[in-house]
Amino acid sequence: MKLRSQEWFDNAEDPGSTAIYLERYLNFGHTREELQSGKPIIGIAQTGSDLSPCNRHHIELAKRVRDGIVAAGGICFEFPVHPIQETGKRPTAALDRNLAYLGLVETLYGYPLDGVVLTIGCDKTTPALLMAAATVNIPAIALSVGPMLNGYHKGNRAGSGSVIWDGREMLARGEIDYDEFMEMAANSAPSVGYCNTMGTASTMNSLAEALGMQLPGSASIPAPYRERGQISYETGKRIVEMVHEDLKPSDVMTRAAFENAIVVNSAIGGSTNAPIHLNAIARHLGLELSNDDWQKFGHKIPLLTNVQPAGAYLSEDFHRAGGIPAIFSELMGAGVLPNPDAVTVSGKPVSEIYANAEVANEDVIRRFAAPLKEAAGFVNLKGNLFDSAIMKTSVISGDFRARYLSNPDDPDAFEGRAIVFDGPEQYHETIDDPALNIDEFCILVIRGAGPIGYPGGAEVVNMQPPAALLKRGIAALPCIGDGRQSGTSGSPSILNAAPEAAAMGGLALVQNGDRLRIDLKNGSANILISDEELAARRAALQAAGGYQYPDHQTPWQEIQRSIVDQFDEGMVLKPAVKYQKVAQTKGMPRNS
Ligand code: FES
Numbered sequence: 014m015k016l017r018s019q020e021w022f023d024n025a026e027d028p029g030s031t032a033i034y035l036e037r038y039l040n041f042g043h044t045r046e047e048l049q050s051g052k053p054i055i056g057i058a059q060t061g062s063d064l065s066p067c068n069r070h071h072i073e074l075a076k077r078v079r080d081g082i083v084a085a086g087g088i089c090f091e092f093p094v095h096p097i098q099e100t101g102k103r104p105t106a107a108l109d110r111n112l113a114y115l116g117l118v119e120t121l122y123g124y125p126l127d128g129v130v131l132t133i134g135c136d137k138t139t140p141a142l143l144m145a146a147a148t149v150n151i152p153a154i155a156l157s158v159g160p161m162l163n164g165y166h167k168g169n170r171a172g173s174g175s176v177i178w179d180g181r182e183m184l185a186r187g188e189i190d191y192d193e194f195m196e197m198a199a200n201s202a203p204s205v206g207y208c209n210t211m212g213t214a215s216t217m218n219s220l221a222e223a224l225g226m227q228l229p230g231s232a233s234i235p236a237p238y239r240e241r242g243q244i245s246y247e248t249g250k251r252i253v254e255m256v257h258e259d260l261k262p263s264d265v266m267t268r269a270a271f272e273n274a275i276v277v278n279s280a281i282g283g284s285t286n287a288p289i290h291l292n293a294i295a296r297h298l299g300l301e302l303s304n305d306d307w308q309k310f311g312h313k314i315p316l317l318t319n320v321q322p323a324g325a326y327l328s329e330d331f332h333r334a335g336g337i338p339a340i341f342s343e344l345m346g347a348g349v350l351p352n353p354d355a356v357t358v359s360g361k362p363v364s365e366i367y368a369n370a371e372v373a374n375e376d377v378i379r380r381f382a383a384p385l386k387e388a389a390g391f392v393n394l395k396g397n398l399f400d401s402a403i404m405k406t407s408v409i410s411g412d413f414r415a416r417y418l419s420n421p422d423d424p425d426a427f428e429g430r431a432i433v434f435d436g437p438e439q440y441h442e443t444i445d446d447p448a449l450n451i452d453e454f455c456i457l458v459i460r461g462a463g464p465i466g467y468p469g470g471a472e473v474v475n476m477q478p479p480a481a482l483l484k485r486g487i488a489a490l491p492c493i494g495d496g497r498q499s500g501t502s503g504s505p506s507i508l509n510a511a512p513e514a515a516a517m518g519g520l521a522l523v524q525n526g527d528r529l530r531i532d533l534k535n536g537s538a539n540i541l542i543s544d545e546e547l548a549a550r551r552a553a554l555q556a557a558g559g560y561q562y563p564d565h566q567t568p569w570q571e572i573q574r575s576i577v578d579q580f581d582e583g584m585v586l587k588p589a590v591k592y593q594k595v596a597q598t599k600g601m602p603r604n605s
């Protein structure tokens with residue numbers, strides 16, 4: 014098989030071009046013999062940097078990847094990916110997922126690469142890299158950087174992210190001071206690696222393995238562990254073999270693999286960001302995947318993983334208890350994994366590689382017959398408020414249920430008075446304003462927080478009740494919004510509403526004082542006003558110029574806003590999805 018890199022480095026019919034391509038790649042020490050040897054050239058898409066601390070340990074791990082590539086007879090070219098740091102990037106890291114995607118598509122297609130190792134980790138890095146691999150479709154394998162070690166504060170497990178949500182409430186109630194709050198945050202992050210809770214990072218790394226894109230058992234190994242370096246070496250070796258086998262992302266990330274991943278997501282208590290990202294990856298592969306699929310395949314699956322925010326433990330415990338292999342084995346044992354025959358980057362089917370994986374601690378990973386919670390997946394709500402929004406019903410607390418879902422004639426529905434905020438700034442400025450008259454039967458609504466409105470989609474929907482209610486022991490009000498929610502928050506919000514207010518979805522038309530009705534049984538969410546009244550509000554808002562949101566601050570904000578799709582469609586760049594399997598369908602790029 015002729016490798017695509019040979020078009021650059023070993024084309025005797027075009028010595029002029031070959032000389033140009035070869036010359037500069039020799040200048041740091043490669044020899045012509047190496048580059049013309051016909052060995053696969055493997056990229057390491059490096060997401061770690063000082064700006065991306067969650068993935069920074071990949072700088073170290075890449076050395077072991079490189080060793081593996083060379084040991085298997087490959088040549089390694091490591092290159093940087095546009096940084097995406099969940100906690101550092103303003104206005105939101107989600108703004109940059111599609112930017113990193115675009116950059117990586119150009120890199121994978123336009124350079125002499127035969128295969129690539131995707132260094133995944135922090136929330137948006139995983140989907141960005143998998144999306145690009147899907148579009149270009151050269152052999153690709155993902156390598157998780159691994160979670161941080163367990164965090165502890167005053168002897169108790171303190172999970173990154175989750176501790177911030179708790180700390181904010183404790184600070185608001187006056188139980189801790191500023192310094193202790195900062196100390197709690199620091200203690201939750203004791204080592205290199207990504208979030209040690211089951212937030213979006215642990216979720217997406219777990220799902221990268223569930224999709225078949227990582228070596229078995231790779232997802233959960235903590236970043237500092239010996240095995241993390243060892244699996245990096247194995248990953249480097251395996252990608253060289255994959256190039257020889259021509260095993261491509263489209264062979265691994267099939268519809269069957271996505272159905273498996275949805276089931277795994279429920280069993281691990283995965284983040285509400287997962288549907289956005291998996292729907293996006295699927296679209297770049299030309300596969301149909303919708304939020305209806307998430308409800309259909311995922312909602313009934315129980316929660317097996319006792320990890321914060323839904324449970325008590327952290328990622329290091331999850332790894333020691335068996336990680337994703339144990340989850341797969343438990344799901345297959347119960348006969349609920351839809352497609353055990355799906356093939357992974359190992360070249361083998363799920364049924365073979367995970368069949369004998371064992372649960373080493375039954376409190377951390379529950380047996381299917383004794384789960385932490387039933388029905389841990391999402392419901393997909395629809396109505397005049399939005400066409401699609403998801404809710405994780407399993408995190409509804411007993412207190413919440415008693416307050417809102419206690420009507421015996423109507424046990425799955427609740428109604429409340431809408432309190433509407435245009436963006437998180439207005440929420441913070443006015444939440445404690447007595448004029449809003451917020452009581453325990455209100456529903457907090459936030460809008461202007463979606464892919465266009467924010468821009469990028471902000472993690473702001475899980476809004477804290479006003480201080481007066483918190484002091485009375487009301488810890489949560491129902492929240493609805495066209496933004497997202499951090500995967501490290503356990504709040505039962507209605508999220509990712511699409512279309513967003515900025516795209517003139519129903520949320521743009523809600524007014525303070527409207528009655529909202531959410532029915533979990535029939536999956537509906539509505540403003541209780543007539544269709545005529547709704548149409549009149551829409552016409553009035555359109556006449557006033559539509560829903561207003563802040564002006565663009567950078568070129569990318571403006572460009573993305575003009576072409577981005579909604580959350581239920583994966584928040585992809587609309588023009589990008591028609592480019593599929595580019596390495597096969599578009600031929601080689603023209604000479605430079
Ligand atoms: Fe990067 Fe959580 S902030 S993984």
Ligand code: MG
Pocket residue numbers: 099136213472498499500
């Ligand atoms: Mg986040």
